[in-house]
Amino acid sequence: MPVTLLLAVCGSIVVLALTHQLQLYIHPRYTAFAATMAAVGFGAALLAVCLRWGLSRGLNRGFSRGRKPGAGDGAHHNHAHEAVEVTTGARLVSRLTTAAGGLICAAVVAGMLVVPPSTLSTRTAVNGLGGGGGVASTSANAREGGNLAELNTHQLGLLLRQATDARALIGEPVTVTGFVTGDADDDDLLHVTRFVISCCAVDAQPIGVPVRAPGWRVGAQWEALGEGDWITVSGTLAGNPGGSSLATLVVSPIEIIHIEEPKEPYEYE
């Protein structure tokens, strides 16, 4: 089982890296390192399997006969001393724990091999902490030389939350892409949201850009939208005319179009 798990996990990482899908799980800057280490692990596991197969056919009798007791082979010692622990320790607890661990590992490997790679759902966006932390260096300089248009969705979202002089941004054209989440306080607002990843999907924080689009759920002005739909919104920044939301600046849309989920659905720090 240990070799199987090593082969499955490392093989999965290599395949995902080769098909450019590993970035659905981890930051792209780790892809090369992860693929390299996974290839090493996969190769070592395969070599071990081959050597063991050769051993079973009598090709490596010299190696196994040549080992003295206590030669430091971890696998050999683990089995011997684990037997002692099972007979003297809490046997039932140990077996249940081992069985539970084995079931979890089997379920995860099954999911790894059977379920297609996927992104986090809007459910995580709604339940998440919502990001909105310190201003990133690029967004802090966004007003220089009119480069607001160069900001991606999460950078623009951070800028709108942190802007000290909102009036200076009113009228600026923006285009944002992301998936739709509703505003908790204002039915006329939707948020164009992206997950931002620093390390891997487990630290993904949803950051959104508020868009004022009355009746967006029922298609009052544009095609009806649902939570989780991927859209691109083109418009201009405007002061929030009212409602109970805390957003002071919102996007006043000129165009909202449905799009397919992009191949790189996350944005990265």
Place this chain on the structure above:
Amino acid sequence: MNLPPALGDLLTLTLSVVYESVPFVVLGVLVSVGIQNWVPDSFIQRILPRRPFQRRAVLSLVGMLFPVCECGNVPLARGLMLKGLTVPESATFLLAAPILNPIVIVTTYQAFGWDSGILVGRIVGGFIVANLIGWVLSRHADPTKMLVASFAARCEVPTVSLHGSHRWRRALSQFVSECGVMLPAVVVGATIAGAIQAFIPQQALSAVGGQPVLSVVVMLVLAFCVAVCSNVDAFFALSLSSTFLPGGLAAFLIFGAMIDIKMLALLKTTFTVKALLLITGLAALGAAVIGLVINSLV
């Protein structure tokens, strides 16, 4: 095959931690096996000071040479114990290395600069907490009792010096065996971390972010539950900086680098439950004190 959103998120979160951690575990095992088979015991004993306090302090800084994610440090610490280092010394290394390494220092500086004492608190606090825990463990009458029986038995057996193909075959066997111990722990720990992220809403935590004491407590809980690598957890903490006080962020960055659910699962392969409870409690206490001090000064 499409899963319901909750299960789909659980699988995605679990696999993200597995795919992030396993390469570092493989690297750590490679280094550990290399040390076990190619580095003489006498070399390690020669380069370390003789006094226990100084040895632990020097081992705290080994992470500057091997900036590996905390997952990779566990097999390395096991390898060092097999080479003759004591349990307190290896524990000090395990707790300090994820913080006292150049990548973590640089990313923490990139995220926070010198603001609010977070960077200094993390580096100095991490060193102090790790060495304090090492000292406490050294007061135990028999520190080897803090190891699980199977690993303790391995530590007692001297490694026979091999050469040529025999050494390579033993190294390969050790590599596969060690990965066989580590990987199930990574998967189980990742599943628990993923389940917490998938099923427990985090929004309730932000309500207490502005309170000096509760912000520290909440951030300790978050650090334990969110299995983020110490190399980049500063950016994760940065995203929370508008919600939580600096002391809470510092406590998160110290405690989270040392102990989280995934690390506990990995450490369970080596340390007893009692030892882990002691280490976790002391790390949480140390990080909390530093966090509260920072909140009182800022």
